[in-house]
Amino acid sequence: MEILIVVLLVALVVVVGGAVFVVRRSDRDTLEAPPPTPLLPSAAPTPVDTAPPDREAETEEGEGGGTAVATGVRPSFRDRLGKARGALSGYLSVIRSRKVDAETWDELEEALIRADVGVATTQQILTDLRAVAEAESINDPDILVERLKDELKALLATGDRTLRHEEGGPNVWLFVGVNGVGKTTTIGKVARQQMDAGHTVVMAAGDTFRAAAAEQLTGWAERTGAEIVRGNEGGDPSSVIFDAVQRAAARGGDLVLGDTAGRLHTKTNLMEELRKVRRVADRDPGQVTEVLLVLDATTGQNGLTQAQQFTEAVEVTGVVLTKLDGSAKGGIALAIQSTLGIPIKLVGLGETVDDLVPFDPVDFVDALFS
Numbered sequence: 317m318e319i320l321i322v323v324l325l326v327a328l329v330v331v332v333g334g335a336v337f338v339v340r341r342s343d344r345d346t347l348e349a350p351p352p353t354p355l356l357p358s359a360a361p362t363p364v365d366t367a368p369p370d371r372e373a374e375t376e377e378g379e380g381g382g383t384a385v386a387t388g389v390r391p392s393f394r395d396r397l398g399k400a401r402g403a404l405s406g407y408l409s410v411i412r413s414r415k416v417d418a419e420t421w422d423e424l425e426e427a428l429i430r431a432d433v434g435v436a437t438t439q440q441i442l443t444d445l446r447a448v449a450e451a452e453s454i455n456d457p458d459i460l461v462e463r464l465k466d467e468l469k470a471l472l473a474t475g476d477r478t479l480r481h482e483e484g485g486p487n488v489w490l491f492v493g494v495n496g497v498g499k500t501t502t503i504g505k506v507a508r509q510q511m512d513a514g515h516t517v518v519m520a521a522g523d524t525f526r527a528a529a530a531e532q533l534t535g536w537a538e539r540t541g542a543e544i545v546r547g548n549e550g551g552d553p554s555s556v557i558f559d560a561v562q563r564a565a566a567r568g569g570d571l572v573l574g575d576t577a578g579r580l581h582t583k584t585n586l587m588e589e590l591r592k593v594r595r596v597a598d599r600d601p602g603q604v605t606e607v608l609l610v611l612d613a614t615t616g617q618n619g620l621t622q623a624q625q626f627t628e629a630v631e632v633t634g635v636v637l638t639k640l641d642g643s644a645k646g647g648i649a650l651a652i653q654s655t656l657g658i659p660i661k662l663v664g665l666g667e668t669v670d671d672l673v674p675f676d677p678v679d680f681v682d683a684l685f686s
C-alpha cells in the first residue's frame with residue numbers, strides 16, 4: 317500500500333512538473349520568436365484608388381517592420397541631429413578652450429574631415445576661413461567658430477531649393493538612387509506633403525526589379541490616399557511611368573511621383589534605363605520637372621561616388637538627403653553641395669510621414685554647432 321502511495325506521489329510530481337515546464341517553455345518561445353507581423357500590405361490590383369486616411373490615427377511601418385506613430389509635427393534639425401552634433405562637439409570644446417593657434421587649425425581640419433565634409437571641401441572651407449581670420453585678426457576661438465558657421469551657411473546657401481510645379485500636363489518627379497537609400501519612403505512622405513498642399517498625386521511603381529518595392533509603395537499609397545500604378549515584376553519601368561502619366565492626365569492628376577530601380581533584372585545598364593525612363597516620362601502630356609537623387613547620409617563619402625554616376629546619366633535637379641537623424645556624417649551635406657553643385661532640397665529626419673523637411677542651411681548649421 318505504502319509503495320502504491322509513493323508511486324502515485326512520484327507520478328503526480330512528474331505530471332505537474334512537466335506541465336509547468338511546458339508552460340514556461342512556450343512562454344519563452346513566444347518571447348524569443350514572436351509570430352511574424354506582415355510588413356507590407358498584400359498586392360493590390362492596378363491601379364489602386366484609396367480613401368483618404370484618418371491622419372490622427374495613422375501609424376507608419378518602416379521596412380524593418382518597426383511601427384512609428386506619425387505625430388503631425390515636423391521635426392527640427394536641432395532635435396534630430398544629435399549624432400552629427402555629437403561627432404563635432406568634442407573638437408569644438410577643445411577648440412574653444414584655448415586661444416586660436418596652429419593646433420586650432422589642425423583640430424578644425426580633423427573635425428570637418430571626421431564629419432565627412434571631405435578633404436577637398438574641408439581645404440576650401442579652411443582656406444576661406446583663414447583669410448577671414450587674418451583680415452579680422454581673430455584670436456578668440458568663439459569668434460572663429462562663429463565665422464566658420466557663417467562660411468558653412470554661405471556654402472550651403474547656393475542653388476534653388478524649391479520643388480518645381482509647371483503649368484500644363486502632369487508634372488513628373490522622378491526619384492533615383494541605389495537600393496535602400498530611402499526612395500520609396502521619401503515618395504510616401506512627399507506624396508502626403510504635396511496632397512496636403514492641394515495636389516493630386518499618382519505614384520508610379522517604376523522599381524520593377526523588386527516585388528517588395530511595389531508592395532511598399534502600395535502601402536504608402538493606401539496610407540496617403542494617393543493613386544498608384546504598378547507594372548509586372550521585371551516589366552519595363554518606362555511603361556509604368558508612361559501609364560501613370562496617362563492616368564494622371566485622364567483623371568486630372570497634376571503630379572506623378574516616379575519610383576525607379578536601384579538595380580535591374582536585365583543586363584541593361586541602369587543608367588541607360590534611367591535615361592529612357594526620363595525620356596518617356598517627358599513625352600506629352602507629361603513633363604519631368606524634378607529628378608531627385610536620394611542619398612543616404614549614413615554612407616557619407618561613398619554616397620558621393622554614387623551621386624556622380626547618377627548625375628552623369630540624368631540631369632539631377634536636387635538631392636534628398638535621407639537618414640540624417642541616424643548619421644554622424646552630417647558634413648556630407650557640405651560635400652554634396654560643393655562637389656556636385658546640386659542643391660539639397662529635402663532632408664529625411666526619420667521614418668514617419670512627417671519626418672521629411674525642406675533643407676534649411678541656417679537651421680542645419682546651427683543644429684550641428686549648438
Ligand code: GDP
Nearest residue numbers: 378379495496497498499500501639664665666
Ligand atoms: P529604397 O530601397 O531606396 O526605396 O529605400 P526604402 O524607402 O525602402 O528605405 C530603406 C529603409 O530606410 C527603410 O527602413 C526606411 O524606413 C528607412 N528610411 C528612409 N528614410 C529614412 C530617414 O530619413 N531616416 C531614417 N532613420 N530611416 C529612413
